[in-house]
Amino acid sequence: MTMSAILIEPFVHYGFMRRALVSSVALGLGFGPLGVLLMLRRMSMIGDAISHAVLPGAAIAFLVVGSISMFAMWLGSLIASLIVAFFAGIVSQTTILKEDASFASFYLMSLALGVLILSLNGSNIELLHVLFGTILAVNTQDIFLVGGIASFTLITLALIYRPLVVQCYDPSFLRSVGERGSIYHLLFLFLVVINLVAGFQALGSLMAVGMMILPAVIAKLWARTLPAMTLIAAVSAVTSGFFGLLASYHLGFASGPSIIISASLIYILSLIFAPYGARTSIYNRSL
Amino acid sequence: MDSHTLGSFFAVTHSGICFQNVSVYYNRQRVIDDLSGIFKFGTMTAITGPNGAGKSTLIKTIMGELLPNTGKIDRGGISISALGYLPQSLTIDRSFPVSVIDTVILGAWQRIGPFGGVTSKMEYEAADALSAVGLNGFDRRSICTLSAGQFQRVLFARLLLQDPKVILLDEPFNLIDTRTTGDLLHIITRWRDERRTIIIILHNFEQIRAHFPNTLLLARKPIAWGPTDNTLSSANLLTAQSIADSWFKEPELY
Numbered sequence: 129m130t131m132s133a134i135l136i137e138p139f140v141h142y143g144f145m146r147r148a149l150v151s152s153v154a155l156g157l158g159f160g161p162l163g164v165l166l167m168l169r170r171m172s173m174i175g176d177a178i179s180h181a182v183l184p185g186a187a188i189a190f191l192v193v194g195s196i197s198m199f200a201m202w203l204g205s206l207i208a209s210l211i212v213a214f215f216a217g218i219v220s221q222t223t224i225l226k227e228d229a230s231f232a233s234f235y236l237m238s239l240a241l242g243v244l245i246l247s248l249n250g251s252n253i254e255l256l257h258v259l260f261g262t263i264l265a266v267n268t269q270d271i272f273l274v275g276g277i278a279s280f281t282l283i284t285l286a287l288i289y290r291p292l293v294v295q296c297y298d299p300s301f302l303r304s305v306g307e308r309g310s311i312y313h314l315l316f317l318f319l320v321v322i323n324l325v326a327g328f329q330a331l332g333s334l335m336a337v338g339m340m341i342l343p344a345v346i347a348k349l350w351a352r353t354l355p356a357m358t359l360i361a362a363v364s365a366v367t368s369g370f371f372g373l374l375a376s377y378h379l380g381f382a383s384g385p386s387i388i389i390s391a392s393l394i395y396i397l398s399l400i401f402a403p404y405g406a407r408t409s410i411y412n413r414s415l
Numbered sequence: 416m417d418s419h420t421l422g423s424f425f426a427v428t429h430s431g432i433c434f435q436n437v438s439v440y441y442n443r444q445r446v447i448d449d450l451s452g453i454f455k456f457g458t459m460t461a462i463t464g465p466n467g468a469g470k471s472t473l474i475k476t477i478m479g480e481l482l483p484n485t486g487k488i489d490r491g492g493i494s495i496s497a498l499g500y501l502p503q504s505l506t507i508d509r510s511f512p513v514s515v516i517d518t519v520i521l522g523a524w525q526r527i528g529p530f531g532g533v534t535s536k537m538e539y540e541a542a543d544a545l546s547a548v549g550l551n552g553f554d555r556r557s558i559c560t561l562s563a564g565q566f567q568r569v570l571f572a573r574l575l576l577q578d579p580k581v582i583l584l585d586e587p588f589n590l591i592d593t594r595t596t597g598d599l600l601h602i603i604t605r606w607r608d609e610r611r612t613i614i615i616i617l618h619n620f621e622q623i624r625a626h627f628p629n630t631l632l633l634a635r636k637p638i639a640w641g642p643t644d645n646t647l648s649s650a651n652l653l654t655a656q657s658i659a660d661s662w663f664k665e666p667e668l669y
Contacts, residue, residue, distance in 0.1 A: 168511060291529040294521060297511035304478060305524040306496030312529075352557045354512045 138377045145377060147271055148263045151330050152369030152387065154274045155339065158281040158323050160362030163344035164354070165285075166320065169296050172341050173231040174216055174317070179324045179337035180235035181205070181212035183242025186258050186328065191249050198270055201258075202325060205333070209321045212238060217317065242333070261332035261384030263373065270329060277326040281319050288312050293354065335384035339365055342391040349395075349402035364394050430491065431455035431612070432477060432581065437486035439469070439476050446472045448636035449486070456491060456580070459603070459613040461623040461643065464633035465659035470616045471503070473633065474583050477614070496525065499579030501570055503586055509558060515569055516541055516554040522576025537576075544572035549598055564595035571602055582606060584615040588622070600626055620647055634658040 138145045166175050185208025186201040193200040212234055219230045246255045266274075285292070294302045295309035302309045320340075327336035343365040347357040372387030379386075399405045432454040439447040446469040454460050462470050475481045476488065479495040490498075519541040520533055527533055545553060548568040558566060567587060574582060584603075588596045604626065606613055617623050623630055623643055630646040632638040634655040639646040 168508075287530065293513065297508045297513060298506075298518075298521075300480075300500070300502045300506050301521065303480060304496070304498065304500040306494075307524075307529060352512050352559070353514065357512060 134378070135374065138374065144264050144266070145373065147266045147268065148330070148373050148383065149370065150271050151263060151266045151274050152373060153366050154271075154278040155323070155327050155330060156343075156365030156367075156369050157362050158278040158319075159327065159340045160343050160347075160360075160365045161285055161358040162281065162316075162320055162323055163340035163342075163365075164347055164357045164361045165292065165296065165316065166340060167344040167348065168354075174213070175320060175324070175337045175340055177216050177231040177234040177238070178209045178213050178317075178321055179328075179333055180238040180242070181209040182325060182328045182333040182336070183258060184208055184238050184245060185242075186333065187242045187245035187249075190254065190258075191245060198267075198329060202273070202329075205328060206322065206325045208238070209325055210318075213317050213321050217314075256382070257332070258328070259332050259334045259384075260382040261328070261330050261335060261387075263330035263383035263387075264376070266329065274326045274330075277322050281323055284315065284319060288315055292316055330383060331387060332382075332384035335388045338388040339368065339391060342388065342395055343368070346391070346395050346398045346402075349398040349405045352404075364391065368394060431458075432491055432493075432614075433487075433489040435487045435489070437476070437483045437488060439472055439481055440484045441472055441481065446635060447476070447483075447633075450633075450637050451486075452631070452637065452640045454581075454612060454614055456612050457610045458629055459607050459615070459627050460629040460631060461627035462614065462616045462631045462633060463618060463620070463623060463647075464638070464655055467662060468633045468655070468659065469635050470633055471585055474500070474585055474614065474616065477583060493581060497579055497581070499574045499577045499582040501574060501582075501584045501587055503589065507570075509561075509566060511558065513558055514554070515545070515550065515556050515558060515561070518558055518569055519544055519572045519576055522573040522578075525577070540576055541572070544575040545569075547575060548572045548602065564591045567591055567595065567599065571599055575602075579611070581612040581614070584613070586616050586618070588617070588619070596622075623647065 139149055163175075166172055182205035185205035187204075188208070189197070189200040189204025192204075216231055216234055219234075242258075243255065246258060291302065291307055291309065291312045292315075295307075295312050299309055324336050324340070327339060330336075331339055343361040344357075346364045347359075347361040350360050351357045368387050368391035370390075372390040373383065375381055375390065376383040376386040400407055430453070434450045434452050437447060437450045438445055446467075448469075450473070462473060464470055472481060476483060477490070478498060478500050516538070520537055522544070523533070523537045523540070526537070542554060545551060548571050550565065550568050550572065553561075553565070553569075558569065561569065571587075587599060591599070600622070603613060603615070615627065617627070624647065627643055629641065630643040631640040632646050632651055632655055635658070638655045638658075639648075639651045
């Protein structure tokens with residue numbers, strides 16, 4: 129097989145591969161910057177909690193509608209994730225529980241509930257689809273939804289970039305100039321929710337948050353400024369999407385894990401070769 | 416409390432930041448106990464006292480981050496957002512990937528707000544502020560590459576850009592070397608000459624005596640507030656210390 133047969137032809141020949149590619153490019157563009165901000169805000173755990181909340185939401189929708197209806201499952205998971213994000217926010221701001229502990233409890237709860245509901249009423253195939261994604265079943269409607277969410281995310285982020293960044297690294301300054309940081313925090317959480325919901329069809333509820341966190345961690349190994357990190361995160365997310373889809377096509381793997389494995393490979397390579405990776409730190413330490 | 420301060424408090428209402436019988440609770444504990452007095456506009460006041468005496472709480476109360484449970488604060492017609500505030504640097508994430516110049520330009524927040532554009536004039540101002548704090552050419556450096564002293568200089572540059580009438584500094588020289596401290600004290604002196612009001616939390620009595628004419632000695636309740644030499648008398652310091660000792664001896668009461 130030639131290079132082009134491996135890398136390009138699947139997308140030329142098959143409409144479902146093209147749609148999958150468009151979908152993962154759109155997802156990657158939004159996930160990259162969101163993941164970087166999530167990591168910098170030390171909120172990776174919140175991402176986890178929200179992403180797992182997708183499962184019971186989608187499961188209940190499936191239970192009500194009785195078939196795999198993407199729209200119903202999206203709606204269900206959107207509602208469930210918003211609820212979890214809301215409660216997680218309240219718990220972290222009103223109790224002394226450290227965020228990681230309270231969010232770990234939230235996502236374990238969601239995961240257990242979701243698996244229970246789906247395994248009672250659906251087949252194992254459906255459970256697997258929700259958990260690990262079925263990007264190869266993306267239709268035109270889904271693309272519009274994912275593309276719309278990605279566009280909305282990028283525009284909103286561009287608009288609230290300054291207060292969001294300041295709220296993240298010097299919240300007391302933002303308060304001292306009379307801004308209400310919590311509005312931007314909530315907007316940001318909302319963006320995380322709708323993106324994870326948008327990502328669950330392609331990546332699955334277990335894997336979606338990986339496409340947010342891994343590219344962010346990769347970016348941190350390569351760059352020291354926020355714009356550069358954002359760019360690198362988006363590029364690595366899109367790249368993992370591309371190669372993940374190819375692996376999924378050629379080797380018959382589920383799309384979600386393939387995409388996340390691709391991101392993991394980029395992460396491992398970055399650990400070895402990136403300027404702020406393990407090699408550099410070990411080298412510096414031995415000096 | 417000397418009667419002179421109280422007298423002027425009632426005579427002139429808009430000449431400074433006035434406290435009238437202010438008590439503040441924090442975690443159900445009274446951290447500021449019945450404070451009355453005035454930080455007059457155009458003066459420099461040091462706040463000192465043992466750890467846990469309510470110094471930072473007092474500054475946060477002036478900033479409106481905490482509300483007095485009893486009593487009243489009159490900021491003399493100055494809005495909270497026009498106050499310049501430098502918290503203890505511990506609260507800032509110094510590993511955050513943002514450049515020095517971007518941090519300084521935030522000082523123009525009152526002019527640009529969350530969405531407005533930064534003009535080239537502001538960039539010049541920021542560059543000027545950076546050279547004023549001795550960080551010429553640091554514009555593009557990432558703040559995570561700075562030492563604690565350099566970072567404090569950056570925050571002072573941001574204050575310069577904010578151009579506030581009242582400046583609140585919470586232990587600004589903590590963990591800062593002598594040379595940087597000297598430079599920053601020089602900037603504070605310049606602010607005094609520009610008739611700005613300065614309220615600063617300090618532990619170093621030498622620095623207070625050398626640079627700050629007024630001092631408030633706090634041990635949850637005000638021990639003394641007035642000219643530095645009177646406030647920092649050995650009798651007053653002893654009183655503050657014995658009150659602080661009692662917090663440790665009888666933790667369930669305080």
